[in-house]
Amino acid sequence: MKGGEKMGWWRWTTPxxxxxxxxxxxxxxxxxxxxxxGRTLYLRHCAACHGERGKGDGQLTKVIVPPVPDLTEGVFKxxxxxxxxxxxxDDLRRxxxxxxxxxxxxxxxxxxxxxxxxxxVAFTKSLVPKFRTxxxxxxxxxxxxxxxxxxxxxxxxxxxKFQCSACxxxxxxxxxxxxxxxxxxxxxxxxxxxxxxxRNYKNGYTPADIYRTLMTGMDGTPMPSxxxxxxxxxxxxxxxxxxxxxxxxxPPRREGTAIKVAFASTTTNSQGDSYQDASSLWLPLQSTWGxxxxxxxxxxxxxxxxxxxxxxxxxxxxxxxxxxxRPDGVAVQCPEDLMKPLPSLFWGDPQAPVRVWRWMAGxxxxxxxxxxxxxxRRQSTPFEANGQWRQGQWSVVMKIPLPDGVQRLPMxxxxxxxxxxxxGERRMMTGxxxxxxxxx
Ligand code: HEC
Ligand code: HEC
Numbered sequence: 001m002k003g004g005e006k007m008g009w010w011r012w013t014t015p016x017x018x019x020x021x022x023x024x025x026x027x028x029x030x031x032x033x034x035x036x037x038g039r040t041l042y043l044r045h046c047a048a049c050h051g052e053r054g055k056g057d058g059q060l061t062k063v064i065v066p067p068v069p070d071l072t073e074g075v076f077k078x079x080x081x082x083x084x085x086x087x088x089x090d091d092l093r094r095x096x097x098x099x100x101x102x103x104x105x106x107x108x109x110x111x112x113x114x115x116x117x118x119x120x121v122a123f124t125k126s127l128v129p130k131f132r133t134x135x136x137x138x139x140x141x142x143x144x145x146x147x148x149x150x151x152x153x154x155x156x157x158x159x160x161k162f163q164c165s166a167c168x169x170x171x172x173x174x175x176x177x178x179x180x181x182x183x184x185x186x187x188x189x190x191x192x193x194x195x196x197x198x199r200n201y202k203n204g205y206t207p208a209d210i211y212r213t214l215m216t217g218m219d220g221t222p223m224p225s226x227x228x229x230x231x232x233x234x235x236x237x238x239x240x241x242x243x244x245x246x247x248x249x250x251p252p253r254r255e256g257t258a259i260k261v262a263f264a265s266t267t268t269n270s271q272g273d274s275y276q277d278a279s280s281l282w283l284p285l286q287s288t289w290g291x292x293x294x295x296x297x298x299x300x301x302x303x304x305x306x307x308x309x310x311x312x313x314x315x316x317x318x319x320x321x322x323x324x325x326r327p328d329g330v331a332v333q334c335p336e337d338l339m340k341p342l343p344s345l346f347w348g349d350p351q352a353p354v355r356v357w358r359w360m361a362g363x364x365x366x367x368x369x370x371x372x373x374x375x376x377r378r379q380s381t382p383f384e385a386n387g388q389w390r391q392g393q394w395s396v397v398m399k400i401p402l403p404d405g406v407q408r409l410p411m412x413x414x415x416x417x418x419x420x421x422x423x424g425e426r427r428m429m430t431g432x433x434x435x436x437x438x439x440x
Contacts, residue, residue: 003016003374005050006260008066023132032077034118034119034122034123035119035122035123035126036270037115037116037123038119038120038121038122038123038124038126040121040284041112041116041120041123042120042124043349044262044341044343044344044351044352045108045112045120045344045345046058048060048344048346048372048373049061049064049068049104050126051068053072053127054070054071054072054124054127054128055070055071055072055217056068056069056070059372059373059374060288060346060373060425061095061397063289063426064103064104064288064289065287065288065289065315066190066191066290067105067184067188067237069220069282071124071127072128072129072130074086074128074129074130074131075219076091076219076220077203077219077220077221078091078094078095078100078202078203079091079216079219080140080216081136081137081138081139081140081216082137082138082215082216082225082227083216083217083219083224083225083227084137084219085134085136085137085138086128086131086134086135086136086137087136087137088136088137088139089125089136090229091136092124092125093117093118093121094339096117096120096121097109098252099253099255100202101199101200101201101202101252101253102193102199102200102201102202102286103202103286104286104287104288104429105285106253106255106345106431107255108120108255108261109255109256110238110254110255111255111256111342111410111432112342112433113261122189134382140212140215140216140227142180142208142212143232143361144207144208144211144236144264145233145236145237147207147240149234151236151237151240152237152240152241152244153200154233154237154241155237155238155240155241155242156224156241156243158234158235158237158238158241158243159238159241161224162226162230162238164176164238166178167182167192167223168195168221171196171245172194172195172196172242172245172250173194173195174192174193174194174195175194176192178222179192182221183222184220184221184222185221185222190221190222191290193287195242195245195246196245196246196247197246197247197248198246198248198250199248199250199253199284202218205246206243207236207240207243208239209234210238210239210242210243211236211239214226214235215227215235225302239409249350250284250287253284253286253431254435255398255431255432256431256432256433256434257281257283257433257434258433258434258436259281259300259302259411259433259434259436260279260281260438261278261280261303261304261309261435261436261438262279262301262302262303262304264301264303264310278301278302278303278312279301280299280300280301281299282297282299282300283297283298283299283300283413283430283433284296284297284331284430285297285298285315285413285428285429285430286428286429286430287426287427287428288425288426288428288429289425289426290423291420291421291426293420294315294316294317294318294417294420295316295317295415295417295428297315298314298315298330298413298415298430299312299313299314299315300312300313300413302435304402304437307401307402307403307404308365308399308400308401308402309399309400309401309402309435310397310398311397311398311400312341312371312396312397313330313332313394313395313396313397313398313413314393314394314396315393315415316392316393317332317389317392317393317394317417317419318392318419320361320389321361321417321418321419322361323361323362323363324346324364325418325423326418326419326421326422326423327360327361327362327416328360328361328389328394328414328416328417328418328419329358329359329360329361329415329416329418330359330387330394330396330413330414330415330416331356331357331358331359331362331413331414332356332357332358332398332400332411332412332413333347333348333355333357333411333412334354334355334409334410334411334435335348335352335353335354335355335409335410336348336353336355336369337352337353338406338409340352340353342410342432343410344372345412345429345431345432346360346372346373347370347371347372347373347374347375347376348369348370348371348372349371349372350373351374353369353371354369354370354371355367355368355369356368356369357383357385357398359385359387359396359398361387361389361394361418364385365383365384365385365398366378366383367379367383373425383398383399383400384398385397385398385399402437406435406437407436407437407438407439408434408435408436408437409434409435409437410432410433410434410435411432411433411434411435412429412430412431412432413429413430414427414428414429414430415428415429416428
């Protein structure tokens with residue numbers, strides 16, 4: 001038996017190779033045409049939603065909320081440029097790099113190299129015919145005005161004067177009289193989220209971000225640009241006022257967070273009683289289909305005992321759902337082969353398959369392999385996973401074999417809350433993060 005085969009479901013490499021691989025992921029052959037590289041990356045990381053040609057007709061389009069736009073129409077919400085114009089490369093770099101908060105579009109920053117991000121920007125532009133005849137708009141000037149009690153008071157008046165509350169409600173909760181009737185430029189219903197939750201801002205929630213949103217508008221939606229309608233001072237006053245409505249200040253959703261592995265000397269029992277030693281991390285969860293509510297984060301702890309990686313995953317769920325029709329559950333995915341590029345977050349792709357370890361309440365653990373949406377094939381490999389529901393929380397402990405020499409392993413998580421309607425691709429998910437094993 002060769003070393004690499006011993007682990008069964010892993011195709012593995014030696015520690016030296018792993019080091020080489022980590023740099024290989026960052027390596028871009030200089031002769032590669034930027035748009036061609038961008039296309040490869042786009043097909044892997046974007047097409048499941050946006051479709052091969054950007055028409056918004058990917059495999060997941062029917063599930064995803066908010067609706068996936070047809071990029072070829074050249075209407076962009078998130079710009080630094082005036083309403084009706086095209087975004088700059090920096091705007092696209094921000095959107096593709098950071099992802100879009102409050103949507104299942106995760107960013108690639110920290111996962112792909114800067115060259116790869118630039119290639120994605122170039123390829124995305126190539127999908128939009130308008131970029132061939134028109135350049136990007138000219139970014140609006142942003143000259144910050146510091147907050148003051150007077151400015152905030154003015155902001156409150158401006159909010160009333162421009163009837164922001166008709167859509168956003170008196171306190172920005174998203175419950176104005178028009179809120180339920182809003183449609184986008186294609187007649188599809190538009191969600192209007194609370195301005196009091198920092199996680200809901202697609203365009204950023206600092207006063208400068210909000211100022212930019214007010215001056216540029218979100219094209220294609222009922223959220224207009226107020227440039228010309230209000231003075232610069234009124235707009236800053238309003239930006240500070242809206243910012244002051246925010247009641248939470250969560251760290252931004254970040255892909256590529258390090259999940260640090262703790263080492264256990266004794267065997268940990270299956271309910272993870274010795275997990276006190278392992279540092280725990282809450283990773284933000286995002287719904288693929290626009291439902292709000294719990295769970296909005298997944299607690300992850302990782303312990304290495306010998307070659308076994310014990311993952312303890314905890315999330316809030318008021319009611320346990322076991323068995324049919326919609327069981328609660330959790331899944332972890334990792335690249336099958338670290339020699340391959342970082343796989344699609346949506347269950348891998350033919351060039352870069354993923355391994356999936358899934359636990360469903362009432363069914364237990366199963367190992368699968370996938371090369372894209374809807375391709376999951378169950379393996380016969382045994383896999384130990386135990387779940388327990390207690391006081392409004394699921395706690396699941398999984399045992400995954402981790403071969404020697406791994407230092408950084410990409411990992412992404414999915415959670416299903418059957419009681420809230422999650423099922424199949426309708427789920428809560430994280431982006432890719434890194435499991436980090438620091439040499440002892
Ligand atoms: C899970 C589905 C999904 C994936 C994967 C995804 N997107 Fe998106 N994307 C969306 C949705 C949904 C929107 C619209 C969000 C909204 O309207 O609020 C969007 C919007 C956009 C926009 C328009 C932003 C604007 O200003 O209006 C661009 C550009 C974009 N995506 C590029 C990409 C690229 C490039 C990738 C791959 C690196 C990608 N997306 C991956 C779902 C996805
Ligand atoms: C006709 C309805 C309507 C009016 C009036 C309106 N908005 Fe909006 N606003 C929207 C909608 C719809 C969205 C969400 C668009 C989306 O995410 O697709 C939005 C989004 C926003 C956002 C969040 C942007 C982000 O980053 O996601 C802010 C901030 C905002 N509006 C502030 C204001 C302020 C301040 C006013 C008053 C000057 C105002 N809006 C007036 C409909 C409206």
